[in-house]
Amino acid sequence: MLAFLEKLDRRWVFLLMGLAVAIPILFPLPFEYKPSALARSVFDEIDRLPDGSRVLFSFDYDPATSGELSPMARAMLYHCGKKKHKLYVMALFGPGKTLGSEAIQEILLKYAGDDYTYGEDYVELGYQTGNEGVIKVAVTDLPQMFPTDVRGTPLSKIPVLEGVENFQAMDLLVAVSAGDPGSKQWIQYFISAYPKTRMVTGTTGVQSVSLYPYIPNQLAGMLGAIKGAAEYETIVNAKYPGPDGKPVPELTEAQRRMGPQLTAHLLMVSLIVVGNVVYLMGRRKAHQSGGGR
Amino acid sequence: MSQSRKATIGWLVVFIFGAVGLAWNAFSQPRGFGMRYVTDSTTTYYEVKVSPPIGSIPKKPKDGEGAVAPKDRLVWVSSDSPDLEKSNVTRTSAEPISVTRTSSVPPIAAWAAAENGGKGPTGATYRFSVADTIGVWIAAFFTLAIFSFLWGDNPVYKFAESVVIGVSAAYWMVVAFWSTLVPKLAVPIAPIAMQWAVPGVDEERKVSVVLAVIPAILGVMLLFRLSSKLGWVSSWPLAFVVGTTAAIRLIAHVQADFLAQISNSMVPFVVSTNGRFDWGASLGNVVLVTGLLSVIVYFFFSLEHKGAVGKVARFGVWFLMIAFGAAFAFTVMGRITLLSERLEFLFNDWLWLIDPKGDHTVTTIVSNAAGLLATVF
Amino acid sequence: MKSTVPTLIATIVGVVLIVAFFVPATQSWSETAVDWFNILAGVAFILGGGNLIKVQLETISSRRPGWGYALVILVSFAIMLTVGLLKIGVPPAEQYPNHPWSGEYDAPASAFGWIFENVYNPLTSTMFALLAFYVASAAFRAFRAKNIEAMLLLGTAFIVLLGNTAIARLTDGIPDSLSFLRLDQVVANTMSYITTGAFRAITIGIAIGVAATALRVLLGIDRPYLGRT
Structure with missing residues (x-):
């Protein structure tokens, strides 16, 4: 047995991981998730603003991380829609422009379409190359950075941008971020210089840890990894349920993904434990036989 | 036959056999799986002349070079626009233009429409989409092709990997071209000549041609990087990029990551x-x-x-x-x-x-x- | 000439940007300079594409092993580039139906949008999904609790892994007065105090490092832009 485990083909581990994730997708494990304080503070920031406040919403991710980030982006977009906030949508990642447009079609216009007319209640600024340089210019001069919106209309002719000369006019920044450029750059180039605008973020597990130092002064709230998204879905569905009074079907994605998360985390812990046991037993055996590496 | 040749053929057989089997399974059932449906909506647009409303006030441009009196504007509106009813809006003699846009619909809505002669709730036509259905199957193929690497390196994986390299590089080129280079580099230099791509130009915001030409020159110099003899030319724009990055990072890191962290x-x-x-x-x-x-x-x-x-x-x-x-x-x-x-x-x-x-x-x-x-x- | 001018450019633009930060009247200089930087970032993508073609063509022409895959790269590159630049299948923008080229390059029903959705999207996201398997394999083979540091690392990892799942609910029964012992609270406190403290130190360290590197560049001590020409 020990010899088998010591020389185990890693494809067996791959198979275990595949099954640990696949089985709970086919046979879901429904659990409720208690919202954490950080998820609650993201909700409160969006919710306490008066209806129709100006919210800058940045889709700073690509398909590689959309499994983690798309559920939280959609839940926050839905929440902004229910609050009738004026939305200024952009992206620091090229594919974020496309993913943001999809989310607007599938969530915002589907569930809050009556309150949203393009150009009057929301605008898509799209993507520009330059990473943090984009933030740096737009915090002082928006039309210099984005000469037109994604539909080719100059910003001066878009009603929702009347009185908005730069990002400083925003009440809240919502950044859904996969890495660099993302939440960190928003804090460095915008929020730290102009703290009047509050910021909340949704990030990947990988990035979330490095954003804790900014909480709470520079970052008012954060949804970290799929768990943060699941918690947010719970809060939003409780306060703003779908038209039939039930949770919005699109806003159950993260909660669904917590099922595979449970089994896969258990597998990870077991793998580390078994790996260590095998290692210790192997070492003891080596000692007994006098080898002692 | 060499070992790798055998593996190549083996993998091809697995993939082709699997694909054919699944496709047969999907398409032999009336509502199989992996199907996509779309709806086409056609909008007709009219060109109209919009006269300034009576008593409208001349608008002052931002740089304050004297007020400009409002003029008649020619714009296109869709045939169902309420603007057509307004008194200051008149249709011109230009031919109307019809534009068809396609968007995807859930299969369940398409099946409900099929019972209703293919018409959806708003009367739009719902249909089976060959392109999108092929798309789902191709997406599934590429997903499995990448996963096949878990078994071991193989030609199907290598093919998928090569596709992702080519497609990503082109993707970013296209995105940079249409989102930045056209509106921010070409349009400021030649706004009228670029109207085919960016029809709306901000008359209130004048950009100096000199300031617009400098990044164009720097950009061309940057492309010299590709030349083995004249590569040094690219060091000028690179120095500009490095100097800019250094300066803005210096300020941002000291402010947000040093001073603010101490105060936090x-x-x-x-x-x-x-x-x-x-x-x-x-x-x-x-x-x-x-x-x-x-x-x-x-x-x-x-x-x-x-x-x-x-x-x-x-x-x-x-x-x-x-x-x-x-x-x-x-x-x-x-x-x-x-x-x-x-x-x-x-x-x-x-x-x-x-x-x-x-x-x-x-x-x-x-x-x-x-x-x-x-x-x- | 070949090294003096670039050094001057880097120093001058850097000083202008720093001055513009402290003197609001010169803010527009900073906007203009950073805007050029952003445009050059766009040109860099063209450079990247050009470089890819160059390298792949060399591989093909010298018939190096795997040149067939170089051909696959070039063909997929050419297809994506053509449909994207020509905006194939893109309907015109809503307010400019008379300008066929005015639509968005990534319109959902366009050829570019189709490749994004069905090729780019599954390929890039599956590449990252593969890492789940490798992290599992690494967990089994490499994570050994050999000393106190490794035990702290693995112990925290266990608590956070389990505390972030429904298992944390098993500790809900702990009375309110001892709520800090509940698994989800343990995770929250570890993150808010210990992780925050450690990462704040790292953040401060990085900030000092970045500032030092930036100063070396602006003073012309480091000149990475000269590099290989």
Whole structure:
């Protein structure tokens, strides 16, 4: 047995991981998730603003991380829609422009379409190359950075941008971020210089840890990894349920993904434990036989 | 036959056999799986002349070079626009233009429409989409092709890997071209000549041609990087890029990551909540500041880590290890989510084994498995 | 000439940007300079594409092993580039139906949008999904609790992994007065105090490092832009 485990083909581990994730997708494990304080503070920031406040919403991710980030982006977009906030949508990642447009079609216009007319209640600024340089210019001069919106209309002719000369006019920044450029750059180039605008973020597990130092002064709230998204879905569905009074079907994605998360985390812990046991037993055996590496 | 040749053929057979079997399984059923449906909506546009409303006030441009009287404007509006009814709007003699836009619809809505002669609730036509259906199958193929690497390196994986390299490079070129280079480089130099691509020009915002030409010159110089003899020309724009990056990062890091972090850490060691001593938060703040300082001591490599300094540094390492443990757990968490998203795509969008959003039918697992077995034997 | 001018450019633009930060009247200089930087970032993508073609063509012409895959790269590159630049299948923008080229390059029903959705999207996301398997394999083979540091790392990882799932609910029964012992609270406190402290130290360290590197560049001590020419 020990010899088998010591020389185990890693494809067996791959198979275990595949099954640990696949089985709970086919046979879901429904659990409720208690919202954490950080998820609650993201909700409160969006919710306490008066209806129709100006919210800058940045889709700073690509398909590689959309499994983690798309559920939280959609839940926050839905929440902004229910609050009738004026939305200024952009992206620091090229594919974020496309993913943001999809989310607007599938969530915002589907569930809050009556309150949203393009150009009057929301605008898509799209993507520009330059990473943090984009933030740096737009915090002082928006039309210099984005000469037109994604539909080719100059910003001066878009009603929702009347009185908005730069990002400083925003009440809240919502950044859904996969890495660099993302939440960190928003804090460095915008929020730290102009703290009047509050910021909340949704990030990947990988990035979330490095954003804790900014909480709470520079970052008012954060949804970290799929768990943060699941918690947010719970809060939003409780306060703003779908038209039939039930949770919005699109806003159950993260909660669904917590099922595979449970089994896969258990597998990870077991793998580390078994790996260590095998290692210790192997070492003891080596000692007994006098080898002692 | 060489070993790798055999493997190549083996993998091709597995993929082709699997694909044919599944496709047969999907398309032999009336509502199989992996199907996509769309709706086409056609809008007709009229060109209209919009006269300024009577008594409108001349608008002052931003740089204050004297007021401009409002003029008649020619714009296009859709045939159902309420603007057509306004008194200051008149249609011109230009031919109307019809534009058809296609968007995807859930299969369940398309089937409901099919019972109704192919018409959806608003009267739009719903139809089966060959392109999108092929798309789902191609997406599934590429997903499995990448997963095949888990078994071992193989030609199908290498093919998929090559496709992703080519497609990504072109993707970013196209995005940079249409989102930045056209509107920000070409339009300021020649706004009228570029109207075919960006018809709307901001008359209120004049951009100096000189300032617009400089980045164009720098951009062309940057492309010299590709030449082996004249590569040095690119060092000018590169120096510009490096100088800009250095300066803006210097300011941002000092402000947000140095000064602000120090001020963020000025936390009280005695916290009271509702007039009562909050020992949890107090202890937390003590731990936070102790950890922060001990990790900083660990980072002082100019001090020898001996004696008291060594002990504090060791303590700092423990803090770092706890932080890295948490970071590792969050990283694992993220990777697993990405895997479950891909498997959900295969099970939900392609094979229809599950239906979490209620937008298609569920292929029963039993009949599917039977179909799979029938394919294999 | 070949090294003096670039050094001057880097220093001058850097000084202008730093001055513009402290003197609001010169803010527009900073906007203009950073805007050029952003445009050059766009040109860099063209450079990247050009470089890819160059390298792949060399591989093909010298018939190096795997040149067939170089051909696959070039063909997929050419297809994506053509449909994207020609905006194939893109309907015109809503307010400019008379300008066929005015639509968004990534319109959902366009050829570019189709490749994004069905090729780029599954390929890039599955590449990252593969990492879940490798992290599992690494967990089994490499994570050994050999000393106290490794034990702290693995112990925290266990607590955070389990505390971030429904398992944390098993500790809900712990009375309110001892709520800090509940698994989800343990995770929250570890993150808010210990992880925050450690990462704040790292953040401060990085900030000092970035500032030092930036100053070396602006003073012309480091000149990475000269590099290989």
